[in-house]
Amino acid sequence: MKRFIRSQRLLWLFILSLLIVPDFALYAQTSGAATQVYRVNRRSQWQQWTFPAGTLDFGLSGSLTPARYKGLHNAALNVGAFTHGLAGGRQVSGGVWKAGSNEAAAHRIIDGDSTTFWQPDADAPLEDWWIEIDLGRATMVTEVRLIFPDEEGARPFREFRVFGSEGRRVTRNDVFSFHLIGGTTRPIEETLVSYKLDPLVREARRVRQSSEGVDDAGAATDANYDLVQFIRILVDAKTADAALAEVEVYTPGENIALGTLERGGTIQERAGRGFAFKMADGDANSDWGARRERGQDPIAWDWDLGTLFWIDRIVFRTSDFLLRTLVYGSNLPHIRTHSLSVSDGRRTLTGAVDYEELFVGDAASLLSTSSEFPGQVTYLFAPRPVRFIAAEWISSGDGSFQSQSGFLIETLVYATGHVAQVEVTSDFIDLGRIDGDNRVKVIDAISWVADLPEGAYIQARTRSGNSLQEIYTYFRKDGTEVTKEQYDQMPNALRGPTESVIGAGTDWSEWSNFYQRSGERFRSPSPRRYLQIQLILGSDRPETAPTVHSMSIGFTDAFLSGVQGEIQPRMAEPGVEQLFSYRIVPLPESRDT
Incomplete structure (x- = not known):
C-alpha cells in the first residue's frame, strides 16, 4: 500500500511540474520574434467598448474617468x-x-x-x-x-x-x-x-436617522x-x-433616473401592475399607478439603476395639476404609506438582491400636521453606493383599499460625485487580424497607465478563445423574448423579429481572476486568437475616481497553435510500482512550421 501511495505522489508531482512550465517554453516561439503591443488610448477606441450609457467622461487626450455629476x-x-x-x-x-x-x-x-x-x-x-x-x-x-x-x-x-x-x-x-x-x-x-x-x-421631507436618533451625517437639507x-x-x-x-x-x-433604460437598467412592479418605467421618463403626462385588491400581493416595485451610483436624495412626486383640479374626485392621487429600501448590489444566499430598508412605512411621518397625504416626498440621507431601489406600499390597517394604492408621475434619483463603480468591456479583440496573419498568438501580459487618487481602484480581468459564433435572439410580436423552441412552435401570426449578434464561441474560457497590478502575466488561456478585457473602475468615496490613460496587451507569434498532453499507461495496478510517461502532442495549424 505504501508503494502504491508513493507511485501516486510521483505521478502527480511529475504532472504538476509539466503544468507549471511557462507558455513560452511550451509554444517555443520562433527565434527573433518581437513582442507586439495592442494599445487602447484614444476616445474613438474606448467608445467601441461596452459600458452603461452616460457613465464615463472622456478626456481630450484619450483618457476615461467615471462620470461626475453636478450638484446645484x-x-x-x-x-x-x-x-x-x-x-x-x-x-x-x-x-x-x-x-x-x-x-x-x-x-x-x-x-x-x-x-x-x-x-x-x-x-x-x-x-x-x-x-x-x-x-x-x-x-x-x-x-x-x-x-x-x-x-x-x-x-x-x-x-x-x-x-x-x-x-x-x-x-x-x-x-x-x-x-x-x-x-x-x-x-x-x-x-x-x-x-x-x-x-x-x-x-413631506424625511431625513434618515442613525440608531442614536440623530440625522444621518452628510444628508442634504x-x-x-x-x-x-x-x-x-x-x-x-x-x-x-x-x-x-x-x-x-x-x-x-x-436626476439619473432618466437614463435607467439606456444604461440597461429595469423598473418592474412585482405583480406586473402598471408601467413602472413611466415614473422615470421626465414626462408629467405619463405615470405609474397601481391598486391592491383584497387577497392580492402588496404593491411594490424594484428598480435597477444599471450601475452603481453615490445617491443622497430620492424624490417621489405626483401631479399638482391633478390635485388642484380634483380630476380623481375623492380618490386624489396622493403618495400613500410606503417603505423605501436600497442595495449596492450584494446578493443573499438565494441570489436575491440584499436590500437595506432606509425608511420604514410610517403614515405619521407622511401626514405630519395634515390629514391629507402629501403630493411630494423627499428622502435625504448621507451619500451611499446604490444600484437597486425598492418601494413597497403598506396598508394603513383600516381596511380601506385607498390606503393600499400607489401613484407617481415621477421618481427623481439624485447622484453626487462620480459614478461609484462602472464596468467597461471591450469588444472581441482579434489579435490575428491586428497582426495581419489571422493566426493565434501567445499573449504575454496586460498593462495599463492610470491615475489612482485616494480611494480609487481599477480591477481588470480577461477571457480568451479561438472562435466566434452568431447568437440569435427570438421575440414574440409584442416584444417578449422567447426561446428558439418556443419560437419554432409559435404560429406565424405571433412571431416577431429575430436578432443576431456575434458572440464568443464554445471554446472560450470563463473570466479570469482579477489582475492585481499592471504588467501581470496574462491569466487566461494562451495561445489564442481572440480575447476580451473587462475593467471595473470605482472608488470608495464620491469625490474621487480613477482615470485610465491607456490599456495595452503584449503578444507574440505562436510556434504552435496549442498542445495536448497524454499520460501512458492509462491504467495502473494498485500496489505495484509503475513507470509513467507524459507525452506532449502539438496541435499545428496548416501554417505552423
Missing part, C-alpha cells in the same frame, strides 16, 4: 440633451419652446452668454411680448433667475411675470396649466431678478423645489429697448 446647477444650459413627445407623437428637444415675436433671436436667453439677448418686436402688440422655455424634461427647480442687459439699445423689462408648469396637458393638444412663480409689483430697473420656488403640492418643465415670461408693460439676456433655471442636481 443651471438646468437651462443643456436642455437640448433631452427630448420628449408632443401630443401628436412628434419628438422634440428642449429649448425655447415658443415666442410671441422675434423667434429668430429667442434662443439667446439660454445660451449662457449674458452679452447676447432677445428683444420682443417693438411694433408687435403687448400680447405678443412673451416667451416660453421647454427644459426638455420635468425636473425639480429651486430658483429661476432673469438677467437683463443694461446698455444703449437694450434695457431691462420694467414689468413682467414668470410662470411655470409641470408639463401635464390640460387638453389633448399641447396646452399646459401654468402657475405664477413670481413677478413685479412695480416698475423696476434691476438687471438681476430671482425667484425661489416652493412645491405647489404638500411635501437645502432649499425647497417644485416640479417644472415649462417656463413662461410675460411682459406686462411695453418699454423702449426692452430686452432679456439670460434665464437661469437652477435644479438641486442631476
Whole structure:
C-alpha cells in the first residue's frame, strides 16, 4: 500500500511540474520574434467598448474617468440633451419652446452668454411680448433667475411675470396649466431678478436617522423645489429697448433616473401592475399607478439603476395639476404609506438582491400636521453606493383599499460625485487580424497607465478563445423574448423579429481572476486568437475616481497553435510500482512550421 501511495505522489508531482512550465517554453516561439503591443488610448477606441450609457467622461487626450455629476446647477444650459413627445407623437428637444415675436433671436436667453439677448418686436402688440422655455424634461427647480442687459439699445423689462408648469396637458393638444412663480409689483430697473420656488403640492421631507436618533451625517437639507418643465415670461408693460439676456433655471442636481433604460437598467412592479418605467421618463403626462385588491400581493416595485451610483436624495412626486383640479374626485392621487429600501448590489444566499430598508412605512411621518397625504416626498440621507431601489406600499390597517394604492408621475434619483463603480468591456479583440496573419498568438501580459487618487481602484480581468459564433435572439410580436423552441412552435401570426449578434464561441474560457497590478502575466488561456478585457473602475468615496490613460496587451507569434498532453499507461495496478510517461502532442495549424 505504501508503494502504491508513493507511485501516486510521483505521478502527480511529475504532472504538476509539466503544468507549471511557462507558455513560452511550451509554444517555443520562433527565434527573433518581437513582442507586439495592442494599445487602447484614444476616445474613438474606448467608445467601441461596452459600458452603461452616460457613465464615463472622456478626456481630450484619450483618457476615461467615471462620470461626475453636478450638484446645484443651471438646468437651462443643456436642455437640448433631452427630448420628449408632443401630443401628436412628434419628438422634440428642449429649448425655447415658443415666442410671441422675434423667434429668430429667442434662443439667446439660454445660451449662457449674458452679452447676447432677445428683444420682443417693438411694433408687435403687448400680447405678443412673451416667451416660453421647454427644459426638455420635468425636473425639480429651486430658483429661476432673469438677467437683463443694461446698455444703449437694450434695457431691462420694467414689468413682467414668470410662470411655470409641470408639463401635464390640460387638453389633448399641447396646452399646459401654468402657475405664477413670481413677478413685479412695480416698475423696476434691476438687471438681476430671482425667484425661489416652493412645491405647489404638500411635501413631506424625511431625513434618515442613525440608531442614536440623530440625522444621518452628510444628508442634504437645502432649499425647497417644485416640479417644472415649462417656463413662461410675460411682459406686462411695453418699454423702449426692452430686452432679456439670460434665464437661469437652477435644479438641486442631476436626476439619473432618466437614463435607467439606456444604461440597461429595469423598473418592474412585482405583480406586473402598471408601467413602472413611466415614473422615470421626465414626462408629467405619463405615470405609474397601481391598486391592491383584497387577497392580492402588496404593491411594490424594484428598480435597477444599471450601475452603481453615490445617491443622497430620492424624490417621489405626483401631479399638482391633478390635485388642484380634483380630476380623481375623492380618490386624489396622493403618495400613500410606503417603505423605501436600497442595495449596492450584494446578493443573499438565494441570489436575491440584499436590500437595506432606509425608511420604514410610517403614515405619521407622511401626514405630519395634515390629514391629507402629501403630493411630494423627499428622502435625504448621507451619500451611499446604490444600484437597486425598492418601494413597497403598506396598508394603513383600516381596511380601506385607498390606503393600499400607489401613484407617481415621477421618481427623481439624485447622484453626487462620480459614478461609484462602472464596468467597461471591450469588444472581441482579434489579435490575428491586428497582426495581419489571422493566426493565434501567445499573449504575454496586460498593462495599463492610470491615475489612482485616494480611494480609487481599477480591477481588470480577461477571457480568451479561438472562435466566434452568431447568437440569435427570438421575440414574440409584442416584444417578449422567447426561446428558439418556443419560437419554432409559435404560429406565424405571433412571431416577431429575430436578432443576431456575434458572440464568443464554445471554446472560450470563463473570466479570469482579477489582475492585481499592471504588467501581470496574462491569466487566461494562451495561445489564442481572440480575447476580451473587462475593467471595473470605482472608488470608495464620491469625490474621487480613477482615470485610465491607456490599456495595452503584449503578444507574440505562436510556434504552435496549442498542445495536448497524454499520460501512458492509462491504467495502473494498485500496489505495484509503475513507470509513467507524459507525452506532449502539438496541435499545428496548416501554417505552423
